[in-house]
Amino acid sequence: MKTHGTFFEAxxxxxxxxxxxxxxxxxxxxxxxxxxxxxxxxxxSHRSRVKKGKVYKAVIVELKHKSKRFTHLNRSFGRNLVVLVNAKGDPIGTRVSSLASYELRAAGHAKIASISPYLF
Structure with missing residues (x-):
């Protein structure tokens, strides 16, 4: 289970x-x-929009832990991945390097789902 203290990749x-x-x-x-x-x-810092040690909000995009979809299929990913967002919920970056699932759109993060390369 992913809880407080888990490391994620951007x-x-x-x-x-x-x-x-x-x-x-x-x-x-x-x-x-x-x-x-x-x-x-x-x-x-000259190549980045974020700084080491700062606190940001992020939306979870991929998890290693198995999760069940509404179609009763279990799925899991190979890594724990998040996308950094600002206070409004808009992504800080301009590209997303991972797949977006329908759960993102259902959770109200349609902008992240729209800039990702694939939606499944």
Missing amino acids: GDNSGAKKLFCIGQPRSKLKIGDMISVSVKEALP
């Missing part, structure tokens, strides 16, 4: 590489949840 071009979960809405996380993260590793 799935966008905001400049962050590794992120640490410091706040969550409930005990069990799922795709589409918005969490608070701290940046642990980032690109140099």
Whole structure:
């Protein structure tokens, strides 16, 4: 189960590489949840929109843990991935490097789903 203290990878071009979960809405996380993260590793400041040590909001895009869809199919990904967002919920980066699932659109993150390369 992904909870407080889990490391995530950044799935966008905001400049962050590794992120640490410091706040969550409930005990069990799922795709589409918005969490608070701290940046642990980032690109140099002249190439990045984020800074190491700062706290940002993020939306979960992929989880290693198995989750059940509405069609009763279990699915899991190979990594834990998030997309950094601003206070309004718009993505900080301009590209998303992962697949977007229908759960993102159902959770109200249609902008992230629209800039990702594939929707399934």
